[in-house]
């Protein structure tokens with residue numbers, strides 16, 4: 001029998017249906033059924049980010065948590081940002097980072113506040129003793145069926161969190177970033193093929209693609225690379241706290257849009273790409289978008 005680590009990608013995280021569930025946004029991952037897999041028991045590091053200092057937004061849960069755990073296991077000290085009500089999830093991530101013998105810095109606060117974004121970059125730099133990796137993963141998604149019901153306040157908030165905070169954080173962090181630093185944003189398959197109920201969210205994800213490609217060109221002469229990750233449907237608190245209409249949860253990842261791998265992804269399946277884009281392995285990669293989408297096309 002082979003000891004190769006091989007799995008059928010369609011059945012790797014197989015389940016019939018997700019239980020119907022709802023939490024007020026932003027939601028707590030530890031209360032989800034099933035709890036998402038962020039690589040807590042599976043991610044193995046290989047020293048790819050030894051000595052690095054990373055800030056991960058949305059690092060308490062979902063995709064950001066998977067990146068934070070992987071960064072620590074690859075040898076980085078990690079600061080995470082999240083909303084104050086997510087403290088219980090953040091404490092778990094802190095313990096996981098410290099278990100690797102790495103420094104964990106918890107920096108809660110609201111990214112829709114420009115002044116806070118400035119403080120966040122500065123605190124991450126001060127408390128980590130340097131800053132060379134920005135994994136900008138935080139995001140807001142609230143499904144609304146009809147544009148007539150899409151409140152102006154929600155449009156502002158979605159753009160502030162998903163797009164404006166990227167400008168504010170990069171502006172504030174830039175003075176600290178050395179040559180070789182990496183900035184990673186998080187777009188979505190929604191940035192290419194918007195769902196009708198995600199008009200504000202999908203527009204922000206399209207904007208992130210433009211921001212990333214242009215910023216990569218602008219910062220190349222400073223020796224800083226900028227890339228983005230485009231996830232498909234991933235099992236995270238974002239989805240069960242209004243990101244999807246409740247009736248879509250049981251078959252999330254199995255219905256529209258058609259997913260060739262016929263299931264939702266788990267955050268752990270995104271860890272590798274965030275490590276690659278932060279590490280020296282991607283030293284010739286900038287202004288690019290990498291999809292981890294279960295096969296949903298992004299071109």
Ligand code: NAD
Nearest residue numbers: 058061062063082110111138139188231233234236237238
């Ligand atoms: P998640 O709920 O685990 O993470 C989103 C995080 O955003 C939250 O943990 C929260 O800390 C942060 N956040 C939200 N509003 C904030 C605010 N005002 N200030 C500070 N932080 C705030 O869900 P996730 O799915 O892992 O989301 C991570 C990223 O992945 C998001 O950018 C999302 O758009 C993107 N994405 C997710 C999916 C998916 O199917 N889950 C698909 C494509 C893209």
Ligand code: MG
Nearest residue numbers: 026060061086
């Ligand atoms: Mg969270």
